[in-house]
Amino acid sequence: MTAEALDRPVCTATIKDDETVVITIDAVEKEFASMPEAIGYLAETAGELRRPLKVTAFDPSSTTRPETSLIVGTDGSVDEDTSVPAKKRVPRRTGPSQAQSTSKASSTSTAVRDTPPAGQTAVIGAHFVPDAAAAEAADAASQAGQPNTVPEARPALPVVRQGPAPAPAPAPEETPLPVAPVQVEPGDPRVQLRPQVKAEKAAAPAREGFRGWWNATFKANLAATPGELATRARRARIQRPLDSHRTMAVVQLKGGATKTTVAYHLAATYGRIRGGNILAGEFNENQGTLGERALAGAHDRTTLDLIRNLSTVTRRTSDLVRYIRPQGDDRIHVLASPPEGADRRRVDGTSVKAAHDVLLSLYNLIILDTGNSAQASTWQAAVDVADSLVFVAQNKEDDLRLLEATIEGVKAQGHAAKFGQSILVITNTAQPNTERLARLKEYGAGIGLAAVVVVPFDRSLQEGQDFDYEALNPATRQAYEEATAALTDQL
Structure with a gap:
């Protein structure tokens, strides 16, 4: 061609x-x-x-x-x-070659400066003695008007002086200084064999x-591009090592405020980017929708079945196969709440904490989807065991009012100190109200939340369809990555 x-x-x-x-x-x-x-x-x-x-x-x-x-x-x-x-x-030549050139020039200058005048036959120390034949050739060239091409003079051996050399003066005796013992505490960086943080690598192509x-x-x-570098930075934040297993609870007292959607997609973002054992669990005093919108499992067991048989779970992941539902390429597990008609007398705050204690030993990260009542013991238990909270709201007026009620409910349980490690995820509607969005952002920052992230409207998430991470718009994925990174920053 x-x-x-x-x-x-x-x-x-x-x-x-x-x-x-x-x-x-x-x-x-x-x-x-x-x-x-x-x-x-x-x-x-x-x-x-x-x-x-x-x-x-x-x-x-x-x-x-x-x-x-x-x-x-x-x-x-x-x-x-x-x-x-x-x-x-x-590539432009840098220091070493220039230094070498400077060194060579300096050496040449020194040789010229230290070369004795014609006829000198002996010098002491660093002076030079020209070869006789070389001197004759230099004189002939000078008389003929030609440049001197005689090679540089060879260094002469130093002249040995006759007579005994004077004895060197005795060196003064030095008094050794006292050495204080070094006190090393456990964890002192001076005794670490490996650095805790690796140096950043140059940006890859x-x-x-x-x-x-x-x-x-x-x-x-x-x-x-700057966009790709920003994506790499977000992924690095999501993949940041943690020193322990962590739990996050998604809370909002209003039903249909995207709690389940946010909980699942935070977990899926962790599963796809961070990997490891990730669980999206639904501990709800009412029937939730996590089990309905996630991939179906080979069974229909729920949180209630796990609580009833908790004594048979021996902190091995193989014991949970009968209760969890793998989610394919999202690489997470889902634990769904029981249906509305189930006997819920054993689903209370005490049983939720007992189940969480077992699950926390098996999963690196747990995202809890909660209910709609701040007085329910299950809701209170989820907020209590969570290391961070994820407040959610749609860009709607009633969501804003119930977000304020959710904040007051968390304060009433004595967990206001967790606001600094928590985030707010706002989901926009098809026709977002910019003034209300600004009020939501201002409210989140005003109560001391660590970050406020806005998720754009995505039709695939608004119509109650099954969750499909691949169907998300690129802007929606980016927003969930930012929310997950901001959450990881606080863990």
């Missing part, structure tokens, strides 16, 4: 930092939102010419290959033009979007 391409028209593609592309064909510019669109335009041009098109791609942000020659076919295929060597940016495709296809080294 390279042989068919001609040098006319002159085509260039300049990649900007925001991944937009400016195509120039014979000095006529046209901008495209993405490289695929730009390649489509170039393929159309190649089709009109009925031959492949040569394109020179420029990426000013690349530190290694700022310019690459490509061939775009009439079918939209892109190959590297091997007939033109890729221009690589040569782009792996996503067009830049990631370019790097993978042409073995290039394009830098990641």
Whole structure:
């Protein structure tokens, strides 16, 4: 295909930092939102010419290959033009070579400065003695008016003085200073064999979007975009090591305020990005919807069945197979609440704490979906065992009022100190009220919550359908990643 391409028209593609592309064909510019669109335009041009098109791609942000020659076919295929060597940016020479050059110049200067005048036959210490033949050659060159090409003089051995050398003066005796014993406390960083925090690695090349495709296809080294770097930073926060197992409770006294949706997707984000043993559990005094919207299991056992048979669970994950429901690619487990008609006399605060104590030994992270009554012992037990709270509200007026009631209920239970380790997740409606959204944010910040995150409207979450993480809009995923990262920051 390279042989068919001609040098006319002159085509260039300049990649900007925001991944937009400016195509120039014979000095006529046209901008495209993405490289695929730009390649489509170039393929159309190649089709009109009925031959492949040569394109020179420029990426000013690349530190290694700022310019690459490509061939775009009439079918939209892109190959590297091997007939033109890729221009690589040569790294600038730094300190060591300059220091070496400076050292060589200094050495030469010293040699010239220490070379004795003609006719000198002996020197002491660091002076030099010129070779006799070399001196004669230098004189002949001088008389002939030619430059002196005589090699540098060889260093002479130091002249040994006659007579006994004077005895060196005795060195004064040094009095050793007293050495105080070093006191080392347990955990002192001076005795640690390994650093607790690894040094940050240099930013890796782009792996996503067009830049990631370019790097993978042409073995290039394009830098990641600011958006990709922000995603990496969020994922690093979510993956941060924790020193113990943790529990989070999602609370809001209003029914239908997205508690179950937020609880599941926080757990799924942990499962997909962090991994490990993650549980989304429903401890509800009323029938919940977690079991209905999550993937079905091979059984219909619930929290009530686990509580009834708690004495048979021996803190092994194999004992929980009969009660939990794996969630496929989300890599979490779900423990659902019993149906409305079940006997709930054994589902109380005491049994919830007993079940949580067993589950906490088996799961690294537990996200609890709670009920709608601050007076229920199950709700109080969930708030009590939680290390952090996740308050939720939709962008609705009644959600705001009941959010205030939820905050007062947590305060009444004596857990106001947890606000500093808790977050608020606001879910927008199809037509969000910007003034009310601002009030919700201001309220969350005013009571001392660690973070307030807004989840955009997503139709797949608003119609009561089964949860499908893959169906979420990219902005919704990003919001849940930010909420999960903010929550992990507090654990």
